[in-house]
Amino acid sequence: MNLPKDFYKVRTDINGQLLSRNYKGGLFCCQDNVQCKLRNCFRGPTGKLSLRYKIRWVDWDEHQVPLKFYILDSTDRVRLNGSTPIHDCQAEYTIPRNHDNDFPHVKKANIAMTKGGYLIYGTAHMHTGVVNVTLYGQDGRVLCTSSPKYGTGKEAGNEKGYLVGMSVCYPKPDSIKIADGEILTLESIYENKFRTGAMGHFYIYLAEQIPNKYLKEI
Incomplete structure (x- = not known):
């Protein structure tokens, strides 16, 4: 820069x-x-860019339920003020090169979900050098693992050696439920190389209930 x-x-x-x-x-x-x-x-050369978009909506019915969107951070060090959780996210962190071994660099955070729900979607936001990111339930069950996709070419969106995407989890409706107050563990893993500005963010969508039509299909 x-x-x-x-x-x-x-x-x-x-x-x-x-x-x-x-x-x-x-x-x-x-x-x-x-x-x-x-x-x-x-x-x-230089140029001007503009953004065009369309907004669509549908009429609300019994088959639609609201979702809650959470961003979890592996730098979060949660502490309690009485019963109120205080989050201390650093947003990014530095990975020091450990010359004594070649083990990956692991960062974990334990985060209590005040309000739970059914997991509908999950994915991670990471940077080049990531191995994978996993979100665990309190009992150790894997809720979602997001793995990297690295580029192999020269074209935009497929730059060789660079992180170009992270995999996404779409659990079957009603298959994964996070309880109110459940403590989730977020684990981000990077290569053992010096790096500044590393991130370990995980995005999840939770639904408080599942529409009846999905329950019937299950």
């Missing part, structure tokens, strides 16, 4: 500490007027 010359003298992390000069990529590199580095003397 074409960072300002005083970047490391003024840019701070989530704790207000100045970034180390070893910090080579992540959220804290994103600031106004910063862009990807270009070739020397690059002058174009």
Whole structure:
């Protein structure tokens, strides 16, 4: 990135500490007027982009139920203020290179779900170097494992060696239920290589109930 010359003298992390000069990529590199580095003397071409979209809706009926959307973070260190959970997500983390072994780097978080429901969808948001991410129930059962897809070519969306997608879980309706207050464990695994700006986010959709038509099919 074409960072300002005083970047490391003024840019701070989530704790207000100045970034180390070893910090080579992540959220804290994103600031106004910063862009990807270009070739020397690059002058174009440039263009304007616009976004077009359509909004559709359907009439509500008994076959539709609301979903709750949660983002879980493997950096979360939950503590309690009485009975109220306080989340301390760092959003990203640094993976130090461990020269003593070649074991992957593992980060785990135990997160209590105040309100549970039926798991409808799950996937992870990760960065290049990820091995996989797994969400476990309190009893150790696997709720969803999201695995990476790495590019093999040169075209956009398939860049060789880069992470281009994560697999998605679509459990059968009524097959996985997370209880109110259940403690989930999120485990993100990366290669044992130095990396800044690593993330371990997991997105899940929960439904409080399953439409009757699905229960009949099951």
